[in-house]
Structures are given as C-alpha cells and as structure tokens.
Amino acid sequence: MSAAQFDVKYVAHLARLQLTPDEEKKLGAQLGGILGYIEKLKALDVTGVEPTAHAVPLVNVTRPDEVRPSLPHDDALRNAPAKANGLFMVPKIVE
Amino acid sequence: MLNQLTISELATKLAKREVSAREAMQSCLDQIARVDGKIHAFISHDDPDALAQADTADRAFASGVTHAQKPLLGVPVAVKDVLAVKNQPLNCGSKILGKFISPYDATVVEKLKVAGAIVFGRLNMDEFAMGSSTENSAFGVTHNPWDIARIPGGSSGGSAAAVAADETIAALGSDTGGSIRQPAALCGCVGLKPTYGRVSRYGLVAFASSLDQIGPFAKDVRDAATLLRVIGGHDPRDSTSVPQPVPDYAASLTAGIKGLKLGLPKEYMIGGLDPEVKAAVDAAVKQLEKLGAEIVEISLPHTNYGVSVYYIIATAEASANLARFDGIRYGARVDGADPIELYNRTRGAGFGAEVKRRIILGTYVLSSGYYDAYYLRAQKVRTLIRNDFLQAFEKVDAIVTPTTPTAAFKIGEKSDDPLQMYLSDIFTISCNLAGICGISIPCGFTGSQPRLPIGLQLLGRPFGEETLFRIAHAYESGTLWHKEKPVITS
Numbered sequence: 001m002s003a004a005q006f007d008v009k010y011v012a013h014l015a016r017l018q019l020t021p022d023e024e025k026k027l028g029a030q031l032g033g034i035l036g037y038i039e040k041l042k043a044l045d046v047t048g049v050e051p052t053a054h055a056v057p058l059v060n061v062t063r064p065d066e067v068r069p070s071l072p073h074d075d076a077l078r079n080a081p082a083k084a085n086g087l088f089m090v091p092k093i094v095e
Numbered sequence: 096m097l098n099q100l101t102i103s104e105l106a107t108k109l110a111k112r113e114v115s116a117r118e119a120m121q122s123c124l125d126q127i128a129r130v131d132g133k134i135h136a137f138i139s140h141d142d143p144d145a146l147a148q149a150d151t152a153d154r155a156f157a158s159g160v161t162h163a164q165k166p167l168l169g170v171p172v173a174v175k176d177v178l179a180v181k182n183q184p185l186n187c188g189s190k191i192l193g194k195f196i197s198p199y200d201a202t203v204v205e206k207l208k209v210a211g212a213i214v215f216g217r218l219n220m221d222e223f224a225m226g227s228s229t230e231n232s233a234f235g236v237t238h239n240p241w242d243i244a245r246i247p248g249g250s251s252g253g254s255a256a257a258v259a260a261d262e263t264i265a266a267l268g269s270d271t272g273g274s275i276r277q278p279a280a281l282c283g284c285v286g287l288k289p290t291y292g293r294v295s296r297y298g299l300v301a302f303a304s305s306l307d308q309i310g311p312f313a314k315d316v317r318d319a320a321t322l323l324r325v326i327g328g329h330d331p332r333d334s335t336s337v338p339q340p341v342p343d344y345a346a347s348l349t350a351g352i353k354g355l356k357l358g359l360p361k362e363y364m365i366g367g368l369d370p371e372v373k374a375a376v377d378a379a380v381k382q383l384e385k386l387g388a389e390i391v392e393i394s395l396p397h398t399n400y401g402v403s404v405y406y407i408i409a410t411a412e413a414s415a416n417l418a419r420f421d422g423i424r425y426g427a428r429v430d431g432a433d434p435i436e437l438y439n440r441t442r443g444a445g446f447g448a449e450v451k452r453r454i455i456l457g458t459y460v461l462s463s464g465y466y467d468a469y470y471l472r473a474q475k476v477r478t479l480i481r482n483d484f485l486q487a488f489e490k491v492d493a494i495v496t497p498t499t500p501t502a503a504f505k506i507g508e509k510s511d512d513p514l515q516m517y518l519s520d521i522f523t524i525s526c527n528l529a530g531i532c533g534i535s536i537p538c539g540f541t542g543s544q545p546r547l548p549i550g551l552q553l554l555g556r557p558f559g560e561e562t563l564f565r566i567a568h569a570y571e572s573g574t575l576w577h578k579e580k581p582v583i584t585s
Binding site: 006008011012014015016017018019020023027030031033034035037038040041042044046049050051052053054055056058061063071075076078079080081082088090091092093 | 193194195196198199291292304305331334335337397399400402403404406407414418421422423424425426427428430431432433434435436437438439440442443444446448451452454455456458459462468469471472473474475476477478479481513514517528529530531557
C-alpha cells in the first residue's frame with residue numbers, strides 16, 4: 001500500500017478522531033513515509049511461521065467464578081464529566 | 096546531602112536513626128525546588144502528602160519496624176504519570192484525562208507502600224508513553240540534567256531526569272519499546288525493563304498490552320535489584336503476570352562473571368552508531384572480558400525489521416487501548432450533538448500529534464483489507480525476532496549492545512521527523528517484542544562540553560534478571576561512571 005492510497009479521513013473516522021484539514025495533510029504525508037519504511041517487511045519469507053500475539057507461555061488464565069467487591073459506585077462516578085442520579089450522562093443515542 | 100544518596104546508603108542512615116525519613120523527603124523536595132524549574136522532571140508533586148508519608152515512616156522506625164520487614168521504609172520513590180496512585184492525579188502526560196484523580200493504587204504502588212516507601216510525584220512523560228524524547232507531553236518538555244538544551248530521552252524522561260538530578264532517590268517508569276532503558280542511558284542512570292510478565296501491569300495505563308512493563312530507575316545496580324524484588328511477582332489482577340517466584344536479586348549481585356558467555360550481535364555495531372558510543376561500548380566489553388567473561392560474536396538476523404514490526408504491533412494495540420478515552424466516563428469532554436460527534440471532538444481536542452499519528456497508523460493496520468498484510472505479517476516476523484534471541488541464548492548467557500545509537504540529541508532536533516525518532520529505538524525495541532529482559536547501565540561519556548552520558552545495554556533470557564544484575568554489578572564495581580553527577584546550569 002502506498003502513500004497515495006492511505007485515506008486519512010476514513011481511518012480517522014474509524015478511530016473516532018477529528019482532525020483539522022492541516023492535521024490530515026501532515027499526517028497523511030508522515031504516515032505515507034512510515035508505511036513506505038514498513039514495506040520492507042513484505043520482503044521476508046514468513047511461510048509456516050506462527051504469529052506471536054504475546055511472548056508469554058500463558059493461556060486461558062481464569063479465576064474462580066466467585067462474586068467479589070469491585071470499585072465502589074461513588075469512586076466510579078468521581079471523575080465523570082457529567083453525571084446525575086448515580087449515572088453517567090451522555091448525549092441521546094436513540095431517538 | 097540526603098537526596099544524593101542511593102537506597103542502600105539512605106536505608107543504612109535511616110536504620111541507625113542518623114537521619115529521619117522527613118529529612119530525607121525534605122531534602123528531595125528542596126532539590127526539586129532548586130532545579131526542577133530548569134529540568135521539569137515533575138508535572139506535579141504533593142509535598143504535604145509526601146511529608147505525611149515520611150512522618151508515618153518515622154513513627155514506624157520509632158516503634159521498632161526495620162528494613163528486614165519493610166525494605167524501602169522511609170525511602171522516597173517517585174512515579175511516572177502513567178501509574179495509578181490513589182487520590183493523586185493520573186494524566187499520562189495528556190490533556191484528555193482532564194482532572195482525573197485515581198480511585199485506586201496500581202499493584203506496584205501498593206507493593207512500594209507495603210515495603211514502606213514514600214511514593215510521591217507525577218513524573219513527566221511522552222503522552223501515553225508514545226515517544227523517545229519527552230517532547231510529546233501536554234505538560235511541557237523535560238530537560239536533560241547533563242545539558243538542559245537536550246532531551247532526557249523518553250517516554251520515561253521525567254523518571255530518568257529526576258534520578259539523575261537527585262530530585263528523588265529512585266523512580267518507576269514503564270518500557271514498551273525502550274522507554275526505561277533509553278532515557279536511563281541518556282541521563283546516566285540504571286534502568287531495567289523486566290521480562291514481560293515479571294511485574295504486574297494492574298494500574299499501569301496501557302499503551303501496548305503485549306509489550307508494556309513497569310521497571311525501576313536507580314542510581315546503581317543494587318538499588319535496581321532491591322526495587323525489582325519489591326515490585327515483582329504474580330498478581331491475580333493481571334492475567335498476563337507470570338506465577339514465577341521472585342528471587343532475592345540483591346543476594347546474587349556479587350557472584351562475579353567468570354566463565355559467563357556474553358554475545359555481541361554483529362548487526363548492532365553498524366553505521367549510524369556514533370563513534371564515541373561505539374568506543375565506550377567497546378571499552379566496556381573489554382572490561383567485561385577482563386572480569387572473566389567470554390565474548391562471543393552472535394547474529395540476530397532480523398534486527399533490522401524490529402522497528403517496522405514494533406510500529407505495527409504497538410500502534411495496533413494502542414489504537415485499541417486508547418479507545419476508552421472518549422469523554423464519557425472520565426477525563427475531559429467536548430460536547431457533541433450525538434455520541435459520535437462527542438467522541439470525535441473530545442479525542443481530536445484531547446490527544447496530541449504523536450498519539451493521533453499512532454492511533455491512525457494502528458487503526459489502519461488493523462482495518463479490513465490490511466490486517467493480513469500488516470498486523471498478521473508483523474506478528475509472524477515477531478516470532479522470527481523472538482526465535483533469534485532464544486537461539487542466541489542457547490549459546491550465550493547475556494547479550495551486550497549499546498543502548499542507543501547516539502547520546503542525547505537537542506530538543507527539537509528530531510521532532511519534525513517521526514521516522515527518524517522511531518529509528519533511534521533500534522537497539523531497545525526488539526527486547527519488548529521478544530518478551531525478554533534488558534538493563535541499561537552507565538558506561539562512559541562523550542567528549543563534548545558538557546559531557547553526555549552513554550549507556551551499555553545487557554539483554555537477558557526470559558526471567559534472567561539475576562544474570563543481568565550480576566553482570567551489571569560486576570562492571571559497575573570496577574567503574575565510576577554511575578557516581579558522576581550533572582552540574583545543573585541555566
């Protein structure tokens with residue numbers, strides 16, 4: 001994928017990130033450069049190689065299915081930008 | 096002056112009641128008042144709280160509690176602004192968290208407190224740990240104590256600068272691609288990235304969940320070993336922490352290195368490596384040989400793919416981890432007519448340029464149509480990189496490299512060229528991808544005026560920190576680099 005095909009607007013929308021036109025332009029150029037550098041990975045032969053999602057030999061780490069106390073309600077609301085009636089306030093989602 | 100002591104030295108004086116914890120804490124606060132105007136290692140520091148903790152420590156000493164029970168009793172330890180400390184601000188060097196006050200302690204903070212440490216300060220960092228210079232903080236740039244026109248490194252630049260400038264006895268930072276080791280090298284202190292899973296990440300604001308580790312900054316190797324013993328260990332609250340017992344790292348420090356095999360990867364001594372850095376590392380290797388180690392040339396053939404793999408995997412993971420900063424449950428909020436507009440505006444206003452760059456890149460490499468070509472491929476190359484190290488560790492006990500290709504560069508020198516900035520992580524980055532451990536220790540200075548520190552990196556097997564400490568301590572015992580202090584000028 002080359003710089004020309006990098007659609008900053010579309011990816012910014014996926015990331016829920018509002019960019020100014022200036023930021024879009026600058027980012028597009030910088031990311032084009034970075035992606036150009038990353039192209040070197042295409043040269044490697046990775047046939048038969050298993051992906052490493054993370055380097056530790058742990059799988060399916062679970063704890064007993066017991067009810068335990070979690071963060072108290074008030075603490076959870078403490079940093080809320082907007083709250084009422086013990087709830088987080090948000091803009092209307094459904095008409 | 097008390098703030099200039101190491102943990103070991105201060106603990107000795109405290110134990111003998113020659114000095115009080117309050118005097119020690121005050122000494123650090125006085126140094127901060129003297130120099131932090133120029134260095135800006137701290138975003139903030141709660142002095143009354145720090146002194147109250149010191150008083151608690153003094154009462155404990157008075158009632159007979161000793162360092163045998165609480166190894167860090169009365170010792171000031173400052174923390175990077177990415178770690179949760181109950182009732183203290185948590186901003187990760189960003190605007191987007193607004194006036195967030197943490198409702199809980201990170202596991203490492205709990206462990207420090209149980210060990211009696213005075214946990215204080217919010218140390219400056221690149222926003223959300225993304226950066227190699229601490230120029231990306233929303234709270235201003237941190238300056239290298241050795242030359243305030245230069246960067247201290249990043250992302251844990253505040254941690255490294257604070258230890259180097261004796262504003263604290265020790266500090267904690269985090270390392271995802273070198274963010275402890277690189278600033279430690281550039282500021283002339285000891286910095287350790289433990290093996291992934293050695294230290295709990297509960298309470299560490301996540302950047303890249305498969306790469307992040309918390310680790311110590313210290314004035315000498317013994318202090319780093321002491322800190323790792325306190326903060327390490329399995330934590331049921333972090334399902335990626337490994338149930339491996341924590342050894343008494345300080346106990347095996349003086350075992351010497353006769354017969355140990357040290358690997359020199361031929362791919363690391365390349366063009367782009369500053370001649371003075373190369374000279375210092377070469378001299379350090381000769382010193383290690385004199386101490387009885389056998390130097391073996393090894394190859395890590397996939398070295399040059401490290402930066403590419405990292406900037407796919409780390410940004411992909413970051414794009415997911417930073418999705419939670421949406422102005423709904425915490426932090427700053429910029430309102431919108433609907434949630435999508437609220438998210439767009441909040442995140443657009445709250446994140447800095449580097450964070451945006453990485454979120455966009457990470458989102459892209461995970462997006463439909465590109466996932467296989469980028470993310471999946473990067474994970475396969477990650478396997479190749481990890482195998483390079485595991486194979487090397489069949490032949491050698493540890494690997495020796497420069498920590499960074501150059502000494503500290505000037506503030507602003509690389510901030511316009513993100514790719515140049517990324518390439519400066521070439522020696523530290525593969526360690527996180529492979530999940531192994533790494534330490535940086537001071538090994539010399541440049542000949543410039545003022546002199547700038549140079550770091551030697553040792554890389555060890557998974558859970559091989561004991562060997563790293565042993566080698567680092569042997570080298571440190573025969574040199575005085577770690578005892579030099581910067582003269583902080585305006």
